[in-house]
Amino acid sequence: MSEDLRSTADAVLARLVGDASGSARLREDQWRAVEALVAHHRRALVVQRTGWGKSAVYFVATALLRERGSGPTVIVSPLLALMRNQVEAAARAGIHARTINSANPEDWQEIQAEVAEGSVDVLLVSPERLNNPDFRDQVLPKLASATGLLVVDEAHCISDWGHDFRPDYRRLRTMLADLPPGVPVLATTATANARVTADVAEQLGTGATSDALVLRGPLDRESLSLGVVELPDAAHRLAWLAEHLDTLPGSGIVYTLTVAAAEEVTAFLRGAGHTVASYTGKTENADRQQAEEDLLANRVKALVATSALGMGFDKPDLGFVVHLGSPSSPIAYYQQVGRAGRGVEHAEVLLLPGREDEVIWRYFASLAFPPQEQVRLTLDTLAAAERPLSLPALEPLVELRRSRLETMLKVLDVDGAVRRVKGGWVSTGRPWTYDTERYAWVAKQREAEQGAMREYARTEGCRMEFLRRQLDDPEAAPCGRCDNCAGPRFGTEVTPAALSAASGELGRAGVDVEPRKMWPTGLAAAGLALKGRIPADEQGAPGRALGRLSDIGWGNRLRPMLGAQSADGPVPEEVARAVVSVLADWAKGSQGWAPGSPGAQPRPVGVVAVPSGTRPRLISSLAERIAEVGRLPLLGSLAYAPGAEAELRGRSNSAQRVKALEGALVLPAELGGALARSEGPVLLVDDYTETGWTLAMATRLLRKAGAQGVLPLVLAVQA
Template sequence: MSRERAEAHLRALVGSDTATLREDQWSAIEALAVDRRRALVVQRTGWGKSAVYFVATLLLREQGAGPTVIVSPLLALMRNQIAAAERAGIRAVTINSTNIEDWEPIQQAILDGDVDVLLVSPERLNNPGFRDEVLPRLAATCGLLVVDEAHCISDWGHDFRPDYRRIRTLLGDLPDGIPVLATTATANARVTADVAEQLGSAGSLGDVLVLRGSLDRESLRLGVVRLKTAEQRLAWLADHLAEQPGSGIVYCLTVAATQEIADYLRSRGHEVAAYSGQTETTERQALEQDLITGRVKALVATSALGMGFDATLGFVVNMGAPSSPVAYYQQVGRAGRGTDEAAVVLLPAIEDRDIWAYFASLAFPREEQVRQTLAVLADEGRPLSTATLETYVDLNRNRLETMLKVLDVDGAVRRVKGGWESTGREWVYDEERYRRVTEAREREQQAMLDYIATDRCRMRFLRDQLDDTSHDPGESADCGRCDNCGGLALSADVSAAAVEEAGARLSRPGVVVEPRKMWPTALANLGIDLKGKIAEGAEEGRAVARLTDLGYGQALRELFAPATEDGTVPLPLVNAVIEVLGDWRPPVDAIVVVESQTRPTLTADLASGLSRFLRVPVVGRWAIADPEVAPEQGSANSAQRVAAVGRRFTLQLDEALDGQRILLVDDRVGTGWTLTLAARALRRAGAAEVRPLVLATTS
């Protein structure tokens, strides 16, 4: 087999008669298609990792090998890969959660030899039907296995995903001589060693070829603009967005920030749109296409617009810093593909650390919570759904699901039709490993703060964090392109008009508090006779702001900080409440207050102040009946929270309601179940309507 044949396939793939393979690309292709080895390729974004597996696929198919199976994490990436494959005459299909009706004909096409590449999401590998019926056939017949974004395999990586651990089982089921390729652009030495070890130890091939190239991105110009206030950062973006080359991405740390910033930028005449994991699939596809074609200047996005998004972008701006330099490198890598220069600007904020702390709180659960889950499954002796398990275990849906996936891979539980069941196998809580991972995350956060403050070359700093030392001896490792190297000049100037407008936007209070619509599943397990649609619930309510918001969020974070003593409502928040009421104008006949054990003065002052302002009486309390139930007990999942709130509170009224319209007042809302159960009690006591009003919402 010749390199010339491989390069002929490459030219068809990229549509160029002059394209040639890099030496490392050919080394990887040769290892796969000639030597039938396992390889790990760690190369920068845009290097051409997909060319390696597509060219290897064509060479292997010419030899009569089965189809290539690519495990790919995002639908956006799958769409891009299928389009690229088809340009080279590769017949590519995908099996994912959005095309279940196509699974059967796709499987038949694979059996008939009509498919060259099958793309599957890692989540499919843990689907019972796919795992038990489809996966064994794929393992027996595939010609090449590709694991894209392979850093997700390692819990040392910045974006560990438990579904990726199922790949290790797939690797072990492959027949001898089936080549495997793992690729990533974001792996430091520890992650590289971990992934390579898993590739080697999972199968009969212990010899894994590791190809690490330079992670320098020669098109990127990195810089940091440090501004003191949220108003200044928003104003900078409004003043300087048009100066950024081409189209790009404005990354935010929270969904709320994407909506808030996109709305503000549109008001300043910028063509932008918000994008997050909450955006509907069809809308996401349309927005991605708008960005690719330049119909929008920017998408204001969370990291949901991340791995695998392939476009020629001129800039990335981060409003707030990701929690590690490696995650930051992943995001900025979206820019500079196919362009000589791309601007990368970070605008860090003090509240970044609060957001990091929140996401860190979602780490792997404590041992007693894991043991409780295992005990429940063992005692029941039958499959239980995640929703049912929530009634026994005080964890939210996402954390419970993630934990179960880890336990599945570890062999302690098994996902089956109908939910999860115990395998009866002994399970060991690897406390030391979890502690070391936590410590590694803390070091990464400090490294991100060091990146912001450094006067060294910024690209060199990021490459050092990725353990990339691949520069020529005797040559400087500094990039010569960043703001510290003198290659990028970033003005911190903002216009007074922009600051004023940003301040006005951030100081505009009011967030809709959506009422709960359905009771949690399986409340009967907790002795609670509630199910289905909530018939006696609250109307739409209002909060001054989210705790994560840029404007009033800061004042609310300070108000609810553990170190802040209980007291009356601060005057700026009093004015904000009045402004919210002026915009909202809810019909109110009376007020009921939710009692607080931790901030009784605050809630009482809020209710009495509203009574004077609206000239309506306070007629009752959603009173603490059992102070032994902790204020936020059960808040990790809905079923547990409903049970805790039901035990903790009771309705106490000073007079009959007789069709009155009630303003239900609380200091903040988290899960929404306290307000929901209070509204139900009020409606059952005769209230015609119940509208919640709170200072803060945590979501």
Template structure:
């Protein structure tokens, strides 16, 4: 069977439809649908899984709204491809398939081609093809148009192409539909906009939503939104929900609890070759994915890192290599998630747990889709809760920030960079907040930027507290999964409110521990050495932020070469697997300011020894730290003493020092730092100066301080910090 056709496995011919076949129309539709299915999978004996034909019939004959909640590999894509072919033969317009990830789009287009379905995509990577795609739509040469949810609010697409498309649409398909819901594990504001699209569509146009990861709360929420404007009744009652058992009999689940990051990596080094076939190793952060992939490659294992920061072409190449079994594994963040289709994926291993059993089920569902067995192992980390908390709070809109954004907007468009300079919110959280406010109707994206709609808006504190409370409960539920002595697959099924849940007979709790637990001595040494690696470049700022002059900071454009900082160094990132844990304790909320420890100072000395600067520093200067004065002063003195360099002291704070808080928007951060440091009390020698601080975030503190030192006579300023955020 060709891969990528919605997980219709080798047993498809054994799955028989048992629905009503009395109507001649139903007979004709089923005959045509079955022929299309067999063409899709390339097997003359193929038949429908339970529920597949019911969904197709509801869409084609009943023109209904349907929600399909079925396990990964059941064949959800077969439903919408077959329904599309039948609707097109009846003269319907193209299907619009809203798909969340580029990797998923690529697989869906490939599957469509094998089925004889003409599919094209409009997304951020193929802007050069959009004109041709629209011409193909005009010539009615497209059966399925794949778009991202974000594209639906692109002003040009929304105003120029979407209205005509809505008039001609033959069917709307929402893939990974749990994203529609506030209760879904992958909350995406743009998905909530689909309710508005459904309201615009003619009521007789069928709508299909599919997902493998929805509990009863999500099912009810999605069904309610699909029922908007439907012709077959009111609300969720008009939506046909087809929900099947979610047990994955091919998966062998297990949990291995190890005390440290070093022991988890050592286990992986010891046993990666024992894992069957090729697979995915999931991590919770970009830094962990990159560091783990580097460690494995350094010791002869063919792996690649795959994160949201990986170049698009490289991600595509890596996906292909994994599908062709040319690598043992991709070490990935959740960027490699929904819809990635490799039916024979042999294993999924997690270094650190996702924040909910629902999200975990979705990720492990990549494995064993067309094979009798695949191994799934979770190695939870003690730092998991801290990472969950960070991501959960980062995605929630803040009342004060939201009101600030609305107040700054009027009826004339303001670009995101210009708005960023007005409201003191960094670009990424600002873009997320704008999406939320757009969906809420308070702001609108137009050509040239954003405008306020003038519609009344209030912060729905109750709603967001409900969501936050549910996420906390899901996090605890994930801890319960790790600690349960019952069947692990049954636990995941019950987390998804699957009332068919029963012991699987295969997991470590049902059948006994199936994975080795010993760790090789050499692997322990190698993992410890990798985690003990120090030194991260701190890239200098080269240009002033746009809009600084609006806050009375008299700079713009490039920073003058004679005022720039040089490339700096950090001991490690806060998110690093190794030194990150030590640094997170140092900078934890409420941590006591204390002198630098010999261990940390020793790590810093190693960074300095490996720096490779063009000219050795001639002196050490400290930043006047507000939060860690003892730590910074002792670190600067310790470096100066070991390096036999003069310690000149700290820069003097002017007018009380910097105003505002670290981590803000660039323009506001710069304005709070401008002219707030003085080197008048320091005898700055000619030559490079080592500038010591605790934490680099926006890097504007280091930039302004370096400018001050350069103006005081330093020929170069080399920033050194303990931690780099992110």
């Protein structure tokens, strides 16, 4: 029986990999997993390196189980890129696969009908679907009762100890509980240390008490040659990349830490003659798919990407991965570099760390699970509500941004304290305890991971061995290939011409600042009678900023000046000159104020400052310098009502910030008189903008006082 099953399994593998000779054979651990799932209907947790062939296990098992009359395999998969690849791979083995995700809602009804009639072998589902009320209540129970095999791909996402925790994955508990007895379950990941492996096993019910098969293999990647190139600043890193990109093998990925940096690097490399494309969380789905296809077909040398291009992207001949900036976790780093070298003998993996890395780490760390008082306020608000509250309705009542609020609610949903229903969220009334110790320990683990990435960049030992030890690989040993084992393969030299071009690109000043045009939803719940579109005569014009805090050009110069602990002082001369250049370009642009330019604004007739309790000298000196260079009168500054500024601190949620700003900003009589006499727009000057609501509310106040237009100008955009 076992030999027959093995023979059939190998035949399916041959079809899957396109081996016409039929000589393909499952690896021993692949076969052990398939046998456990098909012959013994066990649960298995497979932790194996990228490229090992985890997908072969579930596709081969699916084919064998379907031959024996089992229902369809359900694969919970986190990324659309992964789903597209999996559908194509399944077709090669004669397996009919369909997907249900946010990109194809128009197909859901047809797909569900196909599943019901038995023509679908594999259904790929995004984790977010698991807690969609209609899917959870109408589709999931039927699916669970008919499933022949449940697969949890990228299973480290289940654990908040992991590098890519996704609370939607916790919904799998419900599906596992509803599976009929004897339905096999397979969980797979390439990036789980011992703690994450244990946590995933416990949460999936695949711990020792359930007689699970745990297959954990060595994590070496023999094709990867790891290295670190230490360069003095962002301009040197950009110049180095431009000069070395064509020397890297094949096509690959250049990772950045932020969307702004990805766009910045893409623009520079294109200007230097390289064929590259940007791939971030802000890239439209159609453009993402096109970028993936271009990389797969080697029509581009590289995708310049954020972590949005990560798990599941499968290009066996990917020749290199370069990181312009260090991820905050060695586990996340291992996962991203694992995209390279899956089907080639040699791939280059290079890290170019930057001084801005730790600032970006701290920013993302600030988005962790909220403090207890914010969670309690949310629970109390839902408990007091007479109907379900949607995210837009709940947001004005709690001090959390929508994305962070949604993530928190998903965790509370899994914990049983709230439930998502049609129309929004409701309290279940079940008792809930804030796990202070666990959240503090997770934060501590994050800090330890950041320390490990600092050490990775500095280590004189084997880099692959270092990463494998971070993943608790008991077989970790020197690789003989990395720059520390075999010697550096790349120098740090850049030509003066390349450095000059990179410095010019990073020194280019000017970013658009779009004005707010719509009020946040739900302001009525916060006691404000504001809704819909902001009246045109209360809006500002499109504004300008010197740069983004998240980019690697001006961001690196502005962050030290605008940080929470930064000392106040006059605007530095370099910054003042750059602001003047932004003003000059703005005046000459098609939306500027040069006479006769199409769509031009009238020239500003004065300068107004936004008040600040933390950086008054910076803002006042900036306003003075602009007035002096532009030969404009300094009309004055708005002010805060007594005690109002303290109320504004921490109000990052749009609705809460608008509520706090209403009545907080006041117009001094002298400034009001100057505005009443003005016959044109004014420049409104502030240090930086994050939500845009301080500028919007200040603009509204100035327009109501008689300003004929407002042109916002800030040093930085937080984006």
